[in-house]
Amino acid sequence: MIALADCNNFYVSCERVFQPWLNERPVIVLSNNDGCAIARSNEAKRLGIKMGAPYHQIKDLCQKNRVSVFSSNYELYGDMSRRVVSILMRFAPEYEVYSIDESFLSLEQIHDPVRTAKEMRETVLKWTGIPISIGIGPTKTLAKMANRMAKEQDAGYLMLKESENSLISSIRVSDVWGIGRKIEERLKKLKILTAMDLINAPAPAIRKAGGVQLERTQKELHGMQCIKIEQIPEPKKNVCCSRSFGRTVTDLEELEEAVANHAVRATQKIRKEGSITCGLQVFIMTNRFSKEPQYSNSRTVGFDEPSDDPIRILSTAKELLRSIYRKGYSYKKAGVLLLNLQPRDQYQGLLFKDHHNEKKGRLVEALESINSRHGTGTAFLAAQGIDRTWDMKRNRRTPRYTTNWNEIPTIGNNFEPS
DNA sequence: TCTGGGGTCCTAGGACCC
């Protein structure tokens, strides 16, 4: 059996751990730039706030109903996520961290999966304050479905066996893991509306409608494991860093600063993974929701020799940016992708040229060590800009309670928060 | 005024090879 442990309304639950008065009140957490609602408490869901709803459209509703609204605090959520995983792994030695709030666990060796699920749930709640739901099924897809049902029934945990047809027949096909809007439409034309319809449909028709992936989903619903638990995550193949601006940006100089920051952050990511990049893409775009003239463009370049040098990646990114920049547009977003990542230890140098520069290497290491000791952003390259007035909005972020010495919560009145 | 960010996998089609 496979279990899927999923944190309930995860970002909201993280905020509630440190602000318990938010319990049983409507709470939402906004995306970067305070754009959309990306996490909602059950109370907020009941008010009709949809996943991904633009905040400016629901602002009145939130004020009227005294909804607590927060900017996302990824330092906090990332740290809470690690804590939850560290508890789950005590129960199941084989597991896969699927996303920031979900893990698949293999319960193959476990005698009584339901009992284990109950214990996991209680322990995670007690040790972290985060409520989780656990779905158990013979495959990942069925575990996902069981998880969904557990949440709907407010049960906490639920085990789904293959034979439980009555349960499955009530599930809409679009609620099956792996089926999005487009596939749903195609299936609708074939009169396949529920998970049960999908199970009973002829395989060739399914293959035609949704390719091998949909066929795999169908097999998984039959109880045949097609999607393995991946204990050790594969190294990333690409990395992307992009942001919307807090305001529109027209100047090349400001775009350059933003792209410089994305390039440096992307490079930090691959260095942490021990990867080097073979290529680089830069993109810029105007606000697609605006009626102003639209422009978006991207340019890609391959490196003659793979690199993880932030200075080289940054300067290449700036060159690419200059080549696609057009004056007169109001830009809303810029990003940098590092493509075709390779493990650093499989690096092949060039025969006739050497980019390697020991002095520069030491400089980058010094930057990294300063930032890891004193916090990200302590030391940075001048190209990244100082004021960064274009930076994203994050007006309602709570303290980084668990990862920053200056923001640790205090108890009682003896200590004034600094 | 205001609309997120970061990934993966698959497929079709083009360019190229013998």
Added chain:
DNA sequence: TCTGGGGTCCTAGGACCC
């Protein structure tokens, strides 16, 4: 009029996930 057969590799775009 009629123009082979069988591959590989790469890329862009589409679909999905959280």
